[in-house]
Amino acid sequence: MAGSSSSSSSSPSPSAEQALLRAGLALSERPGALRELGALLAAAEPGCLLGSAGPAALAQLAAALVGLAAPPRREQDGAEPPGRDAALAAVAERAERVGAVFLLLLQKLEDARSQQPPSKVLGHAFIFAVTHKDERPWTTARSRAVAQEVLERLVRAAGCGSVEEFLRGKEEDEEGRFGVVMGILKQELTKDTWKRNPASKDVFSWALLRVSRPWLCPHLERVLPPALLLSDDFQEENKVLGVRCLHHIVLNVAVLLCLLDLLPVLERCQRRQGHGRATSPWDQVLQLVLTHMEAEHRLALRRVYAGTLPAFVTRLGILIVRHLKRLERVILGYLEVSDGPGEEARLGILETLQCTIEHAWPRMPCRLPVLLKALLRLLWDVHTERGPTPEPVRAALLHRATQCxxxxxxxxxxxxxxxxxxxxxxxxxxxxRECLRKVQEST
Structure with missing residues (x-):
């Protein structure tokens, strides 16, 4: 009897589990819900917490805690709501109590050594901690201290040695929690929402700057749009923060296609400052790329360059005529050399040639003899080469050459x-003969 009584008091029963979740969902409605939630967590057995409540329910609970301690939302244009000072003081006070609940929850998860803490719970705890750990209008010395303690404890609960390790993972091929954090922040970092939550840009930038290569590469599509939004804002503070984020992305991802998204922003800035020029940043970058392509003999880099070149030609449009002389040399040189079974470089260069013909067609008649000779040689080489190139790749080369x-x-x-x-x-x-027949019969 005694053992049964002890067991029932130390682990949450189904009704206790329901009470735990009810308390979490009622945080914004009942003043005593936060105190009740803390008491329920304190009574929960660490090993049974995940099993009884479940990862999804705990993540929902963590999200509710973050929402309770969130800074006052601004208007869509970033304007402060009325009664701001009182609201900020109330947020700091709530953040202290929410932080205490997070500490209790993380301690329980850390004590449950046999089970990995749910990533979404850790992600929400991270967002809370970064939102409140630095000096901001909505923080006090006490709320900052609690938030810093939450950050340290969630790193321990995740089994990591540092915040950087928590975000990126311990090994190069291990997935950290940065993707989870960005997934949670996604709705707060759109064009229409990022100014409404005053903490979203701080959490985003603070996390981003702690993820370096090669861990940042898989997240490029998620981090680039918010960085561009910040850098294109009219407020100097946001612009500086955005440029800092973009600089970090370029240094740690170093993808040429990334520049294609950055250059329009730089171009707009130059126009605003009255620095209009005959040549644009596109021209400067393409000139540099073509210079490197001409001298590059390593097949891996030739594939990378050739894969990005069509996008540059498409962005420049008719202005590609400024670079035709050098571009022609690159096209001819890359068509002559097979780069292995996948033929990525040759396929990319054929796509580049097709884009160039489409955009700069008035300049093609004078280049016809040289280009025609190169394409015919390619058709013959692809047909006669007996290397390891698979049949579908050969067919793709022949098709693209025919289209050109x-x-x-x-x-x-x-x-x-x-x-x-x-x-x-x-x-x-x-x-x-089949390729030539298609050309002869084209209209």
């Missing part, structure tokens, strides 16, 4: 058909 010939013919008023007439009739290789 068709485009050249269109912008050169049928000259390609005339020049290929004799070649088509004398060619004995079926696959090459």
């Amino acid at each position: 010939l068709i485009l050249l013919d269109r912008c050169c008023q049928g000259q390609v058909k005339v020049l290929l007439a004799g070649v088509h009739s004398s060619c004995e290789e079926d696959r090459v």
Whole structure:
């Protein structure tokens, strides 16, 4: 009997579990709900907490705690609501009590050594801690101390040695909690919401600056839009923070396509400051890329460059004519060299040539002899090479080369058909003849 009584008092029964969740969901409605929640957590057995409440319910509870201690929301344009000072003082007081509950919850999760703490619970605790740990209008010395303690305890509960390790993971191939944090913040970092929560940009930037390469690379699509929003804002404080975030992203991701999203922002800034020029940042970056491409012999880098080049040509449009001389040399050089089974470099260069013909077609007739010779040589090489290139890759190369010939013919008023007439009739290789036939029959 005694053992049964002790067991029932130390682990939450189904009714206690329901009471735990009810208390969490009622945090914003009943003043005593936070005290009740703390008492229920204190009575919970660490090993049974996850099993009885479940990860999803605990994450919901953690989200409610963060919401209770959130700073007052601003208007959509960032304007402060009325009664701001009183509201800020109330937030600091609530943050102390919410922090105490988070400490209790994290301690229980840390004590349950046999089970990994739910990532979403840790993510919500992280957002709470970063929101309140520094000097802000909604914090006091006491609330900052509690938040700092929450940050330290959640790192321990996750089995990590530092905040950086918590966010990125212990090993290069291990997934940390940065993705979870960004997933929770996602709705607070859109164009219409990021100014309404005054803490969202602080949490985002503080976490971002602690994730370096190679751990940041998989999160590029999530971190780049908020950084661009910040850097494009009219307020100097936000602009500086955004540029700092962008600088960190470029240094730790170093992807050329990332620059394609950054350059429009830089261009707008230059126009606002009256620094209009005949050439744009696009031209400067492309010129540098082409310079490196001409001298590059390592196949891995040739693939990377060739894969990004079509996007640059598309962004510049007709202005690609400024770079045609050097671009032509790069195209010819890359078409001559096979880069392995996947032929990523050649495929990327063929796509680049197609984009270039489409955008700069008035300049193509004078380049027809050189380009026609290179494409015909490619058709022959692909057909005759006996390397490890799979058949679908060969077919893709032949198709893209054929499409380039068709485009050249269109912008050169049928000259390609005339020049290929004799070649088509004398060619004995079926696959090459089929490509030439498609060009001859194109309209």
